[in-house]
Amino acid sequence: MKTTEEKMNEWRKSLITKEERQKAENEAKLLGTAMQQLLPDIFEDRRAIPNCFLRGALFGMVRKGRRALVDNQPIFTMSQYQVSFTGHELDQNDLELWDTLMYLAKERNVDNELRISLYDLCQQMRLSFTKTAYVALGARLSRLQLGQVRIKASKKLFFGSLINNVYMEEGDHGRLVVEYNKKLTPLFTDGDYTLISVDIRHLLGDNQLARWLYNFYESHSEPIPFAIDFIQKLCRSDSEPKEFKRLLKNSLELVRKAHLSVNHKSKWDYEITNKNYLLIYPKGKTKKQLELFNKF
Numbered sequence: 001m002k003t004t005e006e007k008m009n010e011w012r013k014s015l016i017t018k019e020e021r022q023k024a025e026n027e028a029k030l031l032g033t034a035m036q037q038l039l040p041d042i043f044e045d046r047r048a049i050p051n052c053f054l055r056g057a058l059f060g061m062v063r064k065g066r067r068a069l070v071d072n073q074p075i076f077t078m079s080q081y082q083v084s085f086t087g088h089e090l091d092q093n094d095l096e097l098w099d100t101l102m103y104l105a106k107e108r109n110v111d112n113e114l115r116i117s118l119y120d121l122c123q124q125m126r127l128s129f130t131k132t133a134y135v136a137l138g139a140r141l142s143r144l145q146l147g148q149v150r151i152k153a154s155k156k157l158f159f160g161s162l163i164n165n166v167y168m169e170e171g172d173h174g175r176l177v178v179e180y181n182k183k184l185t186p187l188f189t190d191g192d193y194t195l196i197s198v199d200i201r202h203l204l205g206d207n208q209l210a211r212w213l214y215n216f217y218e219s220h221s222e223p224i225p226f227a228i229d230f231i232q233k234l235c236r237s238d239s240e241p242k243e244f245k246r247l248l249k250n251s252l253e254l255v256r257k258a259h260l261s262v263n264h265k266s267k268w269d270y271e272i273t274n275k276n277y278l279l280i281y282p283k284g285k286t287k288k289q290l291e292l293f294n295k296f
Helices: 002-035 092-107 119-126 131-146 182-191 196-205 208-218 230-235 241-262 287-292
Strands: 045-050 067-077 080-087 113-114 148-153 157-162 162-169 175-182 193-199 269-272 277-281
Touching: 002 045, 045 092, 045 182, 045 208, 045 287, 080 131, 092 113, 092 119, 092 131, 092 175, 092 208, 113 119, 182 193, 182 277, 193 196, 193 208, 196 208, 196 241, 208 241, 230 241, 241 269
Parallel strands: none
Antiparallel strands: 045 193, 067 080, 080 148, 113 175, 148 157, 162 175, 269 277
């Protein structure tokens, strides 16, 4: 039988738990009113994306007709993040839609809900307004709403859907209504995000691997060498190693040309070593980097 002192200690612990819970609720309410303050400044030709979305397989490769439904699946990612996901696997198209919606939230000073026509949304994403695009956007919105993500990044912890709700207004000219999940906005704090060029992404077209590679390496100011098999896990490719290496070379060349097309002075370059390491040179093959990468 518990003593009076033990019961008092348990009661004190329960009070602390309630206080912490109340603090969390208050912080959530604060975030609800501070969404615009927490979102980064916007640029018409760039999109801000949290690095935890770019440095792992959360928005990885999905082969046509092979989109898996997963339950609380750990996501392979860089060591500073812990990510798990429940839902239909997400890809680069889903990420592009999400970051476009976040851009529109800032650009149109939205507090909670975005109302937008499908035509306008297609224009924002540089898509032709066709039935195919309409169906594809519907599927992507559904995955973003129904999927459940758990992210731990430093002192930040998020669990929930990437958008809270989505529906069409009634009427012949009904607009799409997207309700944001405001609890996501702290993922942008502490500068832990990257500005992605819309122009370069557009030039990469439907090449999912090229888009993933561009996003991943853009999130590193000084990319370090990674083994090709590590890169394959990070982007969630299920290709055979030999085939992945071939796809990797083609995709990297596409990224290089896209950089050069947008910035004619770009010296962005890459190299795959005999030891199967991928080396990225954001500003060209400088003497310092060549010396640093010599052992790979």
